[in-house]
Ligand SMILES: NC(=O)C1=CN([C@@H]2O[C@H](COP(=O)(O)OP(=O)(O)OC[C@H]3O[C@@H](n4cnc5c(N)ncnc54)[C@H](OP(=O)(O)O)[C@@H]3O)[C@@H](O)[C@H]2O)C=CC1
């Protein structure tokens with residue numbers, strides 16, 4: 001199998017994936033990116049040594065795998081423009097777009113192609129991402145293996161058997177880093193409101209998030225047990241946790257993730 005990879009779209013997520021691939025030893029010469037924004041092309045070339053082109057046709061020529069990394073709103077037009085080349089090359093297609101289904105991608109590319117739907121997240125840039133993967137019906141074992149190897153450069157991977165669940169994956173882990181960043185922003189703001197200088201507030205919050213994430217992934221205890229160990233009866237943490245619970249934090253998180261999942265389905269329907 002030809003291991004050259006063409007990215008269509010060189011924005012935030014493609015940049016994270018390319019950074020992960022190059023950091024893990026994938027040859028930059030075997031990665032090409034199509035990206036209309038000149039400044040993004042220059043940055044990708046300078047930072048990772050990959051080849052960046054203005055047009056999709058230049059990037060995909062000879063590439064065995066295409067990673068479709070454009071917004072859902074332009075995916076149909078991008079695919080239809082590349083359909084003749086997709087049919088000629090019979091390429092493996094990996095779409096990372098939120099909401100857009102493997103059947104839509106296949107139809108827009110002219111039908112019959114192996115399409116993998118992947119949902120990575122931005123920690124991919126550090127090799128600390130997680131990707132949900134779903135293989136469409138035309139994907140063979142070699143295609144699954146290559147898609148998994150590609151996304152493994154970004155972190156861990158989880159295969160999903162039912163494509164309908166990919167919108168939930170998107171809502172949980174695709175968008176999830178933003179939820180953690182929002183909590184960090186709110187904690188830094190609150191720390192300053194309580195009188196801490198901005199730099200101290202930032203340093204305290206960032207290391208707290210990092211330390212807590214490491215405990216979640218490196219200790220045997222689950223999140224509720226780790227929380228219990230911080231929460232001295234009648235102490236400071238209890239006062240904070242009771243405030244979160246009284247404010248409906250759990251229901252709010254559930255409603256937010258539900259809204260993200262519903263939005264994924266809407267993106268599919270609205271851009272068909
Ligand atoms: N950001 C994230 O955390 C994640 C994003 N995704 C998915 O990844 C995809 C990209 O998202 P993201 O990287 O955030 O978006 P960005 O807007 O940062 O990147 C998309 C890039 O594609 C470019 N583009 C537009 N049309 C074309 C074209 N015809 N050929 C090549 N490139 C083109 C855009 O240029 P221009 O701005 O000029 O339109 C833009 O630079 C989306 O489908 C999203 O759902 C998936 C997981 C996580």
Ligand SMILES: O=C(O)[C@@H]1CCC=N1
Pocket residue numbers: 098170174175
């Ligand atoms: O916000 C979005 O639509 C994309 C998909 C997951 C993360 N970012």
